Amino acid sequence: MVFPQVEAFRGGENLIRVVGHRGARGVLPENSMIGFDFSLSINVPLLEFDVVLTADDVPVITHNHRLHAPSFRGADGLFLTGEEPKVSSLTFEQIQQFDIGRLDGLSAYGQRFPDQAQLDGVRVPRLMDLLDLVSEPKYGDAYLMLELKSDPDVVHDPLHRGNFVGRVLQEVRAKGLSSRAVLHSFDWKLLEECQRQAPDMPSSYLTQFPDNADDVGEDSSKAICPDLRGRRDEIPNLVKQAGGSLWCPYYADVTAENVAYAKELGLCVAVWTVNQHEEIGRMIDLRVDAIVSDYPGRVQRHLSDLGISWRAGNQ
Ligand code: MG
Numbered sequence: 001m002v003f004p005q006v007e008a009f010r011g012g013e014n015l016i017r018v019v020g021h022r023g024a025r026g027v028l029p030e031n032s033m034i035g036f037d038f039s040l041s042i043n044v045p046l047l048e049f050d051v052v053l054t055a056d057d058v059p060v061i062t063h064n065h066r067l068h069a070p071s072f073r074g075a076d077g078l079f080l081t082g083e084e085p086k087v088s089s090l091t092f093e094q095i096q097q098f099d100i101g102r103l104d105g106l107s108a109y110g111q112r113f114p115d116q117a118q119l120d121g122v123r124v125p126r127l128m129d130l131l132d133l134v135s136e137p138k139y140g141d142a143y144l145m146l147e148l149k150s151d152p153d154v155v156h157d158p159l160h161r162g163n164f165v166g167r168v169l170q171e172v173r174a175k176g177l178s179s180r181a182v183l184h185s186f187d188w189k190l191l192e193e194c195q196r197q198a199p200d201m202p203s204s205y206l207t208q209f210p211d212n213a214d215d216v217g218e219d220s221s222k223a224i225c226p227d228l229r230g231r232r233d234e235i236p237n238l239v240k241q242a243g244g245s246l247w248c249p250y251y252a253d254v255t256a257e258n259v260a261y262a263k264e265l266g267l268c269v270a271v272w273t274v275n276q277h278e279e280i281g282r283m284i285d286l287r288v289d290a291i292v293s294d295y296p297g298r299v300q301r302h303l304s305d306l307g308i309s310w311r312a313g314n315q
Helices: 033-041 127-134 158-174 188-197 232-241 256-264 277-285 296-305
Strands: 017-021 046-053 059-061 143-148 181-185 203-207 244-249 268-271 290-293
Touching: 017 033, 017 296, 033 046, 033 127, 046 127, 046 158, 059 127, 059 158, 127 143, 127 158, 143 158, 158 188, 181 188, 181 244, 188 203, 203 232, 232 244, 232 256, 256 268, 277 290, 277 296, 290 296
Parallel strands: 017 046, 017 290, 046 143, 143 181, 181 203, 203 244, 244 268, 268 290
Antiparallel strands: 046 059
16 A cells, blocks of 8 residues: 555655754744744655653643653742652643753753753644644645654553554544654554554554663663564565554664665665664665655755755655
């Protein structure tokens, strides 16, 4: 089955795609409408973002299962302290009380993104807010890498899984955007549920080897991703067998061999999260299909210098 949204992420002769990670986290607040809008406005129409359900079942765009203290400020303007509340324990309205426009420069996480603009009055968006944005006619060529974040506390609960996938699909379908989104996750069980509920939508399989260091200040994927130790060379085939259309490995895990093997199997290879110049260059050399980056402009610059396009047809 040929999915148009998979082809939107596929590279080609002189073509490597750029995907804005959480919008453009390196330069604007992550998973924010202003970040998504920015990415779209610089000719990067492929957006990666993370979806979690609130207590009142609203799919919202945020990365961690708990409000992330280094980027959430309360009504007093101060970053959260103490135990971070779970997104699933708060209603959407309660989450709206927090401002996600700045980063705490004293935190290890905040120090990772020294160039991020600092804003006030930025709120956690609903999935529906982003779907509304890309429904605007001027963004008709935007495609979504919609990551469903599985909560390790309920990862084995099939009822939760079914409801989570169902709520997300309900919104995507309500906006008529099924053909412009790929369903992306580290949780292979959840992707199985996605395929059951939405056979018309492709699955995108995230992987990370357990021996890689965790990203500082973020929920780890290792509790969710299958343990692929000892099966390194088989991964593209495992993804294919599971029904995947995209394989999204951590950039340090790819080799010329496994990229070539994945492509041979017809998978689209989108690597994450590639921010450093040297790594961007290595991914270009490996001819991955797409590069997911917190700095989409930086990837554009590499490609531009090499005369490589990131958009099919006229740019
Ligand atoms: Mg993500």
